[in-house]
Amino acid sequence: xxxxxxxLALFATLFANIATADTVAITNARIHTMGKAxxxxxxxxxxNGWVAQVGPRVRVPANAxxxxxxxxxxxxxxxIVGTNLGALEVDLVKETNDTATTNSGLSAAFNxxxxxxxxxxxxxxxxxxxxxxALVTPSYADAEDRELLFAGxxxxxxxxxxxxxxxxxxxxxxxxxxxxxxARAGGARGSAITALRADLDDVRWYARRRGAYNTGxxxxxxxxxxxxxxxxxxxxxxxxLIVGVHRAADIREVLKIAREYRLKIVLSGxxxxxxxxxxxxxxxxxxxxxxxxxxxxxFEARGSTMENAARLHTAGVTIAIANGxxxxxxxxxxxxxxxAVAHGLxxxxxxxxxxxxxxxxxxxxxxxxxxxxxxxxxxVWTGDPLEPSxxxxxxxxxxxxxxxxxxxxxxxxxxxxxxxxxxxxxxD
Amino acid sequence: xxxxxxxxxxxxxxxxxxxxxxxxxxxxxAEGPKITRPKLDPKADANPFPSTYKPFAxxxxxxxxxxxxxxxxxxxxxxTLLIKDGKIEAVGANxxxxxxxxxxxxKGKYVTPGIIDAHSxxxxxxxxxxxxxxxxxxxxxxNTAEVWAEHSVWPQDEAFNAVRRGGVTSLLxxxxxxxxxxxxxVTLKNVPAxxxxxxxxxxxxxxxxxxxxxxPKRVYGTKNQPPATRMGNVAGYRKAWxxxxxxxxxxxxxYAADSKGEAPxxxxxxxxxxxxxxxxxxxxxxxxxxxxxxxxxxIAKEFGYKISAFHHGSEAYKVADLLAKEDICVATWAGWWGxxxxxxxxxxxxxxxxxxxxxxxxxxxxxxxxSQRLNQEAAAALAAGRRQGLKISDAEAIKWITANPxxxxxIADKTGSLEAGKMADVVLxxxxxxxxxxxxxxxxxxxxxxxxRNDKNYQPKSDFMLGQPKGGE
Numbered sequence: 001x002x003x004x005x006x007x008l009a010l011f012a013t014l015f016a017n018i019a020t021a022d023t024v025a026i027t028n029a030r031i032h033t034m035g036k037a038x039x040x041x042x043x044x045x046x047x048n049g050w051v052a053q054v055g056p057r058v059r060v061p062a063n064a065x066x067x068x069x070x071x072x073x074x075x076x077x078x079x080i081v082g083t084n085l086g087a088l089e090v091d092l093v094k095e096t097n098d099t100a101t102t103n104s105g106l107s108a109a110f111n112x113x114x115x116x117x118x119x120x121x122x123x124x125x126x127x128x129x130x131x132x133x134a135l136v137t138p139s140y141a142d143a144e145d146r147e148l149l150f151a152g153x154x155x156x157x158x159x160x161x162x163x164x165x166x167x168x169x170x171x172x173x174x175x176x177x178x179x180x181x182x183a184r185a186g187g188a189r190g191s192a193i194t195a196l197r198a199d200l201d202d203v204r205w206y207a208r209r210r211g212a213y214n215t216g217x218x219x220x221x222x223x224x225x226x227x228x229x230x231x232x233x234x235x236x237x238x239x240x241l242i243v244g245v246h247r248a249a250d251i252r253e254v255l256k257i258a259r260e261y262r263l264k265i266v267l268s269g270x271x272x273x274x275x276x277x278x279x280x281x282x283x284x285x286x287x288x289x290x291x292x293x294x295x296x297x298x299f300e301a302r303g304s305t306m307e308n309a310a311r312l313h314t315a316g317v318t319i320a321i322a323n324g325x326x327x328x329x330x331x332x333x334x335x336x337x338x339x340a341v342a343h344g345l346x347x348x349x350x351x352x353x354x355x356x357x358x359x360x361x362x363x364x365x366x367x368x369x370x371x372x373x374x375x376x377x378x379x380v381w382t383g384d385p386l387e388p389s390x391x392x393x394x395x396x397x398x399x400x401x402x403x404x405x406x407x408x409x410x411x412x413x414x415x416x417x418x419x420x421x422x423x424x425x426x427x428d
Numbered sequence: 429x430x431x432x433x434x435x436x437x438x439x440x441x442x443x444x445x446x447x448x449x450x451x452x453x454x455x456x457x458a459e460g461p462k463i464t465r466p467k468l469d470p471k472a473d474a475n476p477f478p479s480t481y482k483p484f485a486x487x488x489x490x491x492x493x494x495x496x497x498x499x500x501x502x503x504x505x506x507x508t509l510l511i512k513d514g515k516i517e518a519v520g521a522n523x524x525x526x527x528x529x530x531x532x533x534x535k536g537k538y539v540t541p542g543i544i545d546a547h548s549x550x551x552x553x554x555x556x557x558x559x560x561x562x563x564x565x566x567x568x569x570x571n572t573a574e575v576w577a578e579h580s581v582w583p584q585d586e587a588f589n590a591v592r593r594g595g596v597t598s599l600l601x602x603x604x605x606x607x608x609x610x611x612x613x614v615t616l617k618n619v620p621a622x623x624x625x626x627x628x629x630x631x632x633x634x635x636x637x638x639x640x641x642x643x644p645k646r647v648y649g650t651k652n653q654p655p656a657t658r659m660g661n662v663a664g665y666r667k668a669w670x671x672x673x674x675x676x677x678x679x680x681x682x683y684a685a686d687s688k689g690e691a692p693x694x695x696x697x698x699x700x701x702x703x704x705x706x707x708x709x710x711x712x713x714x715x716x717x718x719x720x721x722x723x724x725x726x727i728a729k730e731f732g733y734k735i736s737a738f739h740h741g742s743e744a745y746k747v748a749d750l751l752a753k754e755d756i757c758v759a760t761w762a763g764w765w766g767x768x769x770x771x772x773x774x775x776x777x778x779x780x781x782x783x784x785x786x787x788x789x790x791x792x793x794x795x796x797x798x799s800q801r802l803n804q805e806a807a808a809a810l811a812a813g814r815r816q817g818l819k820i821s822d823a824e825a826i827k828w829i830t831a832n833p834x835x836x837x838x839i840a841d842k843t844g845s846l847e848a849g850k851m852a853d854v855v856l857x858x859x860x861x862x863x864x865x866x867x868x869x870x871x872x873x874x875x876x877x878x879x880x881r882n883d884k885n886y887q888p889k890s891d892f893m894l895g896q897p898k899g900g901e
Contacts, residue, residue: 294800302896303898
């Protein structure tokens with residue numbers, strides 16, 4: 001029976017059919033639950049897309065599809081933040097790039113969710129890197145002279161095959177300060193920070209007088225109505241503000257503004273975050289970072305180090321692995337986490353930075369850990385998930401086995417044998 | 429206020445210049461002018477910026493008990509490597525350590541040849557970046573074969589130190605890819621130095637950077653000048669090679685007449701192109717698409733030169749048989765694809781498929797962050813190949829970042845593998861370099877210890893890093 005179930009699972013995997021069985025059991029697994037139970041050896045039982053049981057003595061029902069992990073690791077699906085996955089196909093083909101606007105009349109209201117395409121070929125590639133969820137963030141299109149500070153609103157997407165990717169839009173607002181922010185505000189931090197404060201004051205003022213605004217009874221405001229409306233939940237502390245910032249001095253300034261305006265901020269980048277680690281921890285501000293950003297790549301990143309992730313973690317800061325390298329390279333997030341481990345971050349903390357931490361930061365309460373009642377977004381690995389030699393055996397989203405294939409894999413298969421009588425175009 | 433400073437500075441500069449002129453004139457007048465004729469013959473001084481690199485002090489050293497990846501595709505368990513006088517002396521499982529050698533207990537550790545990055549812009553796009561240090565693309569004309577990357581290299585780029593920590597001991601520094609002919613590349617030994625010449629790899633051949641596809645046509649097409657299309661690109665290459673052929677023939681005639689006739693007019697651009705036609709300069713060709721590679725191969729045949737490597741080569745796997753037959757290396761990534769139309773078909777298994785077809789696969793960086801971890805990029809490429817069912821050993825994959833880049837750079841007779849007589853460019857790793865957790869412990873260049881993770885005396889930093897926040901590695 002079990003053997004038949006394995007075959008069935010294998011069949012489902014090989015032929016990329018979406019298994020729809022109600023009950024799935026992942027057996028012989030080293031389960032990184034990322035929950036209170038910690039690491040557990042045994043079985044994950046999934047019912048109707050939700051985790052039903054986790055542990056060493058779980059009884060596998062006869063009708064369950066069984067995935068034998070063969071002693072490999074099982075993790076929650078990775079939730080990668082700060083990506084443009086789904087919002088673009090090819091960076092330099094601008095018609096396919098919906099990540100930013102050059103419209104000088106639109107700023108905070110820009111909504112990345114409208115540009116997300118489930119057919120983006122980078123989605124299956126990322127999924128094979130263990131990614132099941134992503135926070136898609138808008139960026140800036142600086143080609144035009146655009147003196148608006150905010151990039152716009154981020155969205156959470158699922159990487160599930162066949163699904164509407166956007167599970168939640170307007171999840172967070174994105175703002176870049178530092179050199180980039182200064183350049184957009186007249187070339188100096190003094191103008192960027194001043195403009196930001198004035199804008200936040202405007203939004204607070206507007207929030208109390210929306211009725212009057214609609215009848216023309218308010219003072220002049222720099223932003224359009226759409227932008228002002230988008231910023232109301234930010235100044236009310238209901239929506240997270242992701243602030244891209246790099247040097248210690250800018251981090252200090254941002255923490256101060258957040259305190260004053262009672263904003264719920266998340267730092268992004270923060271290469272010199274380790275220099276402000278205690279202050280960041282005290283303010284309970286999470287940090288999205290790329291652990292491999294270790295070069296003095298600008299004057300605002302002179303203190304960059306491979307140990308940033310480890311030092312922030314030690315200070316008690318909640319960190320999440322961000323991907324600044326574009327949608328096509330999302331699969332490398334696990335390697336970036338592995339490099340943080342090589343430079344002092346505990347292995348479990350690195351896994352947390354790929355799973356439960358981003359889920360908590362952005363209020364995705366149903367994912368991020370393998371616990372009873374959580375959505376079954378789960379990856380089964382051949383070994384240590386942070387090693388390049390490790391591959392996923394199965395990727396489940398909401399309990400459904402995802403196709404273990406991508407356009408890149410199709411290309412590889414098509415061209416594995418060259419010099420055949422008929423051209424590759426006749427092959428799948 | 430700013431203007432006043434500027435004016436003062438100008439006046440000062442003018443005074444200084446005048447003073448120098450007067451002094452200069454006085455000296456000349458007193459000693460008589462010493463006239464040096466410009467080098468009108470390209471062969472009279474073919475190496476005007478000679479390497480001043482000398483290996484640093486080194487002592488005979490034995491690495492004992494290591495797992496050794498030789499760079500020739502072999503793996504030796506519990507092996508011994510001897511280095512002496514800056515060269516590899518012996519490597520094997522049963523090598524006795526002679527008296528007088530410093531012994532490094534490498535049990536449980538790994539030894540590889542120094543990593544070679546065959547596509548780097550270190551020094552020409554130096555940290556901390558910005559326009560002031562953007563010296564890699566002479567994007568003012570589609571043919572700038574006359575520029576040399578070495579004249580842009582800033583030895584104080586901190587990234588040299590960062591990539592050495594990643595095991596990189598040699599680099600091919602290239603001009604950018606805006607132009608059909610971007611200029612000459614330079615091969616460097618990765619040692620801290622005050623001058624570019626002191627890093628220059630002795631007797632390494634020059635390379636010529638060429639670029640296919642989107643970049644040249646975008647850069648110049650948007651300025652409404654040729655090339656604006658791929659066919660414009662090809663016309664540009666062929667026109668240049670015709671001119672270079674004519675130039676080379678003129679010089680051939682001049683030399684055939686024992687250099688007694690009137691010398692042809694010397695042209696720096698054509699010197700470089702003629703150097704390719706004469707087989708002295710290696711063609712390093714940025715090219716993503718398979719069909720364009722095939723066209724570039726035909727152009728090379730038409731004008732009688734050889735392409736050493738296609739760089740980036742996202743679609744190399746589609747013509748892996750052709751590239752193997754033509755003996756052209758492919759320097760590529762595992763993880764990078766999809767950032768432009770011509771890279772949309774880039775796949776992780778590219779290098780592995782090229783390798784499996786009998787070709788010369790190279791994992792390169794094009795990036796100062798990735799260059800620190802070419803071992804990991806090779807590991808990802810290897811894993812992707814195995815996922816496609818290819819049987820490739822760890823030891824063979826190590827060639828992608830050692831012996832094969834040495835081959836495409838024309839320095840395989842000197843470095844890239846742990847074979848007796850070659851340069852002792854050696855990395856000691858604390859774990860299998862194909863693991864994400866592996867870190868270098870010691871890096872040797874020509875037998876001299878240039879980096880030691882456990883000894884502050886061997887952790888160089890650039891001038892730029894002095895007085896900056898002390899982030900560490």
